[in-house]
Amino acid sequence: xxxxxxxxxxxxxxxxxxxxxxxxxxxxxxxxxxxxxxxxxxxxxxxxxxxxxxxxxxxxxxxxxxxxxxxxxxxxxxxxxxxxxxxxxxxxxxxxxxxxxxxxxxxxxxxxxxxxxxxxxxxxxxxxxxxxxxxxxxxx
Amino acid sequence: xxxxxxxxxxxxxxxxxxxxxxxxxxxxxxxxxxxxxxxxxxxxxxxxxxxxxxxxxxxxxxxxxxxxxxxxxxxxxxxxxxxxxxxxxxxxxxxxxxxxxxxxxxxxxxxxxxxxxxxxxxxxxxxxxxxxxxxxxxxx
DNA sequence: GTGTGATAGTTTGATATCAAACTAAATATA
DNA sequence: TATATTTAGTTTGATATCAAACTATCACAC
Numbered sequence: 001x002x003x004x005x006x007x008x009x010x011x012x013x014x015x016x017x018x019x020x021x022x023x024x025x026x027x028x029x030x031x032x033x034x035x036x037x038x039x040x041x042x043x044x045x046x047x048x049x050x051x052x053x054x055x056x057x058x059x060x061x062x063x064x065x066x067x068x069x070x071x072x073x074x075x076x077x078x079x080x081x082x083x084x085x086x087x088x089x090x091x092x093x094x095x096x097x098x099x100x101x102x103x104x105x106x107x108x109x110x111x112x113x114x115x116x117x118x119x120x121x122x123x124x125x126x127x128x129x130x131x132x133x134x135x136x137x138x139x140x
Numbered sequence: 141x142x143x144x145x146x147x148x149x150x151x152x153x154x155x156x157x158x159x160x161x162x163x164x165x166x167x168x169x170x171x172x173x174x175x176x177x178x179x180x181x182x183x184x185x186x187x188x189x190x191x192x193x194x195x196x197x198x199x200x201x202x203x204x205x206x207x208x209x210x211x212x213x214x215x216x217x218x219x220x221x222x223x224x225x226x227x228x229x230x231x232x233x234x235x236x237x238x239x240x241x242x243x244x245x246x247x248x249x250x251x252x253x254x255x256x257x258x259x260x261x262x263x264x265x266x267x268x269x270x271x272x273x274x275x276x277x278x279x280x
Numbered sequence: 281g282t283g284t285g286a287t288a289g290t291t292t293g294a295t296a297t298c299a300a301a302c303t304a305a306a307t308a309t310a
Numbered sequence: 311t312a313t314a315t316t317t318a319g320t321t322t323g324a325t326a327t328c329a330a331a332c333t334a335t336c337a338c339a340c
Contacts, residue, residue: 006266007157007257009273014154015200016280017147034296052319060155065297067320072295089305089318117147119279121272126146129272132265133149139259140156174326192289205327207290212325229288229335284339291332302321309314 017113024109030102032076036061036069038106041078041095045103049094078102157253164249170242172216176201176209178246181218181235185243189234218242 018035025033039059044050052070056063070093073079078099084090118126158175165173179199184190192210196203210233213219218239224230258266 006270006273007253009270009277010150010154010157012200013273013277013280014150016277017150020280036296053317060152061296062298063319064299064321068296087306087318091319113147116279117276121275125268125272128265128268130146130149132261132269133146133153135261136257137149137153137156139256140153140160176326193287201326202328203289204291204329208326227288227336231289282340285337287334287336289333289335292330294329295327297326298324300322303319305317305319307314307316310312 017117020113020116021109024112025105028105028108030105036065037073040066040069040073040093041099041102042106042110044079044093044095044099045106049092051090051092055093073099157257160253160256161249164252165245168245168248170245176205177213180206180209180213180233181239181242182246184219184233184235184239185246189232192231192233195233213239 021035021038022033025031025038036059040055043055043058047054050058052063052066055070056066059066061069070079070081074081077096079093080096082092082094084092121129161175161178162173165171165178176199180195183195183198187194190198192203192206195210196206199206201209210219210221214221217236219233219235222232222234224232261269
């Protein structure tokens with residue numbers, strides 16, 4: 001069975017994790033949000049303020065994609081954009097009150113996801129998995 | 141470092157694998173093809189003939205997505221669509237000569253990718269990885 | 281047989297995504 | 311100082327993708 005293949009499993013797992021997160025978020029009332037939007041919001045919870053380029057690097061998406069994603073978050077009232085006064089090329093993105101209010105939802109979804117992901121996976125297996133994945137990631 | 145997290149590594153690895161495959165294919169003259177197109181062609185190499193629904197199940201993409209993907213492959217002259225004579229609801233997709241001619245390219249790209257993927261990963265680690273991924277895949 | 285429901289595909293409208301071209305601003309070089 | 315280069319971000323055009331609505335065909339019940 002080719003479904004046993006590690007690479008196709010990685011694709012499938014990623015797909016399922018994404019679907020799980022989007023569904024859980026929707027269940028908790030956060031709707032119309034894709035995982036990339038979630039990645040941005042999640043980053044802003046700890047980083048407070050990021051430029052467009054920093055977000056791009058952080059979520060591994062093209063800067064033009066980030067423009068579209070952040071603009072949607074602005075439309076949803078979850079973040080705001082401000083130009084740097086000194087160097088007006090920079091745009092800072094920060095969470096609004098409404099955006100910050102999502103923190104508990106993220107915590108809950110994130111922990112639910114991890115619980116599901118690692119169900120029946122021992123601590124030792126988790127450590128081994130991580131080590132192997134780090135090596136594979138370095139191979140490219 | 142959150143980049144150490146298994147789930148984000150899975151996303152990154154999948155992304156890199158996809159990019160690698162597309163680049164290698166392009167290097168060998170197969171251009172304008174996304175991984176999903178490759179998945180369809182690859183499936184048709186062993187299955188000979190598949191319906192749209194079977195392709196959809198095989199590559200885990202919505203049937204409407206498959207319509208678009210297969211139509212592109214038709215435009216590229218790599219596959220052809222034919223209605224079942226008995227039950228005209230079914231559409232059979234098969235490789236053209238030009239499509240079949242891609243087999244060696246697929247073999248070469250696939251083996252190059254596996255080599256890169258598993259570089260410095262021992263046989264034992266590969267087995268363990270597979271076992272853990274199968275468990276995680278079942279968790280969702 | 282006629283009508284109801286199931287099934288296979290397509291169409292439509294929306295979104296995420298990228299790459300390339302572009303704008304605007306800052307920095308370096310001459 | 312003026313010009314060239316780099317940098318940050320946006321715009322534009324194309325594609326993959328999905329969900330929902332739709333079309334066409336088949337199967338089954340009455």
